Amino acid sequence: MIPRSVSLICFLLFLVPEIATVSALIMAKPNCKDTCGNISIPFPFGIGTGCFKNEWFSVDCKEATADSPSRAFLSSINMEVLEILFEDSTVRVNSPIISSGCSDRGANISIDMTASPFAFSSSNSFIAMGCDNRASLNGIQPEIVGCTSTCGSSTEGKENSYCSGNNCCQTTIPLSLQVFNASLGTAEDPNDQGRNQCKVAFIVEEEWFWNNISSPEEVHSMQYVPVILRWFMYYGTEGVTLYSDAKNSDAMYCISMNLSSGRWGLRTETLYFNSTTCRCSWGYDGNPYLPDGCTDIDECKIQKVNLCSGMTKCVNVPGRFKCELDKAKITFLILGAATGLLLLLVGIWRLYKLVRKRKNIELKKKFFKRNGGLLLQQQLSSSDGSIQKTKIFTSKELEKATDRFNDNRILGQGGQGTVYKGMLADGMIVAVKKSKMVDEEKLEEFINEVVILSQVNHRNVVKLLGCCLETEVPLLVYEFIPNGNLFEYIHDQKEEFEFSWEMRLRIATEVARALSYLHSAASIPVYHRDIKSTNIMLNEKFRAKVSDFGTSRSIAIDQTHLTTHVQGTFGYLDPEYFQSSQFTGKSDVYSFGVVLAELLSGHKPISYERSEERRGLATHFILLMEENKILDILDERLMGQDREEEVVAVANLARRCLNLNGRKRPTMREVAIELEQIGLSKGALPAQQSSKELENIRDGNWHPTSVTIGDFRNGTAPSLDVQPLISHETW
Structure with missing residues (x-):
């Protein structure tokens, strides 16, 4: 009979499974x-x-x-170890499969663990598989253990149906079995259909078998299956003192068992049974088979074991812990001090919040004034009503709209700042641009630009909805454009999206209209100064929207140019502007010409895969036209669309826009008109060209008023003074 102390230990182990060594x-x-x-x-x-x-x-x-x-x-015993389960005194090993009539299988191996401390655990089962397989264990006389499987289709499933007789049978094994050798036979009937079929038998871990084997065929390719062996410590029948050198005999206990009868008993010192397994006592953990291998657990560090209340403290002692009661005076003193400290901290925290709130208000006022908020309010109040829809947002509104400018909301980053996606309180989706530091000396110019852009009302220009000046750097709020920018559709080819010539020509025409409007139709002319494909957005209908006016400048109506520090994007920058620092409307025309070259070629504005002379797309594009090789640069996606005349017309226009002499470039108004005429032709040549000229185009003959693909094929294109554009070393 197991003593009461063992029952208590088992109960505590069940109650607190989380106990572990520190x-x-x-x-x-x-x-x-x-x-x-x-x-x-x-x-x-x-x-x-x-x-x-x-x-x-x-x-x-x-x-x-x-x-x-x-x-x-x-x-x-020459068995492969898969896992040693120390707490259970078991070991998982690979056990061989005995077979008969199976091709491509090795020699049958039996297991004999007689006189060893190992025996098959009762968690294993004896399994036999195959048609008409009469399998039995050998070497366990006088006991007879075996089972018979019949010939029939096995039923997929679990215990109730699978391995219940059809092609598979199972039975339990004797207690403390140490020998595994099986005989496989068939019925005596010579007409038995299973006589020459493959048969197998094996001892296997029952849980593994049900979780991994669903049909007999799965076992035929295996040589081994896992089994569980129990192991014991053997000490002869005359008695041996266990761990006489252990300093603390209370740290462990041993359970003795007579294998022949299966009787169990509990001993802590001298054992007189054939076999023994040991455990660390409650409150200890480790290896009881090593001298002093069981070490004390500090229960006070384990929350679910330490049951001491707030009125007591936990004290660890060998094998257990105890709770000591604090004196009442100390308890009340601690509680009083804690309460006072808590109230003090709450007061300090509330005072800190109040001071911080006032500082934030003052700081917002300071930023608003520094960023030109008073000037903007004056401009808005003195306007004639054309910019009344422009709103001055608070920082709180935009923080909420952008989830405190969460990195996950970033739409893009550039030289002028970072753009975030936001949603206003009324549900409107917007793009919030967080600008970089603004020079205080140019705040008046910045505010004037906000006012100017507020007056821009063109369907192909991204609408400025308002701004926020309460932050350290100004925030601009634009309408949200959902389909990204033109650069992505030119260079990041998407198989599911057909970027047709009609779409390219329409986008180019819309951008040209917008720039023409800014240059000549707006109330105050505006130069964009950073025209590039990444600044051309596409809305839900893939209509072009010119964006990012961070470097834009307005001019007086009678002015012809601006003298500024050189700003722009390498690859799009007008060489004439770079050399003179004088930006004109023709500088925007040059940048637009690079965009046209991108649309035609699908190439990026700068490529380090080309030679240094041809690194810039503008130079490379013009030189190819001079060399009569325009077909070498056309985007392969444009081939076969029956728009040869339109493509060549746009290529000629791009070449004129990229003229190094700004005076020889067309104006944006002229560019817009010419693109509209090309679009209206719908693939047909302009009316002034005769049928003879059409034949000349097909034959590759040069016509003085136009350039065709035939011209480039036959090498008769006119020349254009071309010099290499500024190389990247200049930067």
């Missing part, structure tokens, strides 16, 4: 290897001389090779 436990003998690959090797098992209890527990570790991982074997 520090790393020593499970192997000192200076001994404790793992083989990913398998832990605790004492009494061991690798190498002096590292195991006796030869039965010697483990041979075969190191990993290029073809296989490290593998552990029990040397005494």
